[in-house]
Amino acid sequence: MGEREFAILVTPEHAPPINPSPWYAFSFVARGDEGISVRLDYAGARHRYLPKLISGATVTAMPVDVVEDGSSARVHIPAGSGIVAAQEPFDLDRHDLVLDRLAALPQAERVELGRSLDGRPISAVRFGDPAASSLVVLLGRQHPPEVSGAIAMEAFLQTVADEIEAGQLDNGRIQFLAVPVLNPDGVARGHWRANRGGKDLNRDWGDFSQPETQAVKQWLDAAPRSVRPVAMLDFHSTRRNLFYVQGEDETGAREERFLAGWLGDKTAALPGYPFSIERRNANPGSGTAKNWFSATYGIPAYTYEVGDEADHQATRRAAAVLAQSFLDQIMLLDKM
Incomplete structure (x- = not known):
């Protein structure tokens, strides 16, 4: 959406899901002093999981702006690198x-x-x-x-x-x-x-x-x-x-x-x-x-x-x- 703005479409593996649980996870690199903005757009679901910033063994809940009907949410991610996930990975x-x-x-x-x-x-x-x-x-x-x-x-x-x-x-x-x-x-x-x-x-x-x-x-x-x-x-x-x-x-x-x-x-x-x-x-x-x-x-x-x-x-x-x-x-x- 721009140099530091992104949109991700989060879709289920099959439709329609029962009690949709819109899982997502992505890695990022934001060079320089500025962070990035990521908009999560959900297909067939409303925003459920707070994003977690994962850096090594540290897991930090992140603030998120959710639209009124829950169909999308925007996450502001600081400069650096790491993983953002709906729930911390448990593999x-x-x-x-x-x-x-x-x-x-x-x-x-x-x-x-x-x-x-x-x-x-x-x-x-x-x-x-x-x-x-x-x-x-x-x-x-x-x-x-x-x-x-x-x-x-x-x-x-x-x-x-x-x-x-x-x-x-x-x-x-x-x-x-x-x-x-x-x-x-x-x-x-x-x-x-x-x-x-x-x-x-x-x-x-x-x-x-x-x-x-x-x-x-x-x-x-x-x-x-x-x-x-x-x-x-x-x-x-x-x-x-x-x-x-x-x-x-x-x-x-x-x-x-x-x-x-x-x-x-x-x-x-x-x-x-x-x-x-x-x-x-x-x-x-x-x-x-x-x-x-x-x-x-x-x-x-x-x-x-x-x-x-x-x-x-x-x-x-x-x-x-x-x-x-x-x-x-x-x-x-x-x-x-």
């Missing part, structure tokens, strides 16, 4: 580090559940006694830009690993399947929402039309008959911190006690991380992981949503506390 290599830490636990193994449409591995770690009858399933990154949810899952899993290494968890009673990045193609390609097949994976539970959801289902189907899921968490991001849970008329006393013990007294108790609990009835046709696990196994199944702009340190601290409390409730499940 597949970083997910691999989480998987490697879990795979080093006692009674742990790294598992390739399947392959994505681009041929990337759908990687998981199963840890705990493989003969344990109680299985906890932890899913993440169905939606690529939801980085704050990935940060929470990373801290959650690190806390679980710490508890196991400290001998605080009875591995003989419980095992875990952790899938930190279910949509590796979308993460690698910078998609807003979908996998390589143009499908929102969190609308494919039940249909299982995509290799990523098929891979989890096939692993569950191949497990010994004595092994059964007892709880599921699916990590995501949205505009504020919240947990989606089933409606009261769809859960039994056991699930209600689990929810009360895990989250009931913590909505305003975690420093810098207030959250709400929102009940959403299971719509059989919705295709979300929460609803499918709840309907199929009759277990506590929740969507763990982290605010887009939630403070990362507060998110990590809250995830550590919530992981410990979650484990406490899992160990009590047999008595509920």
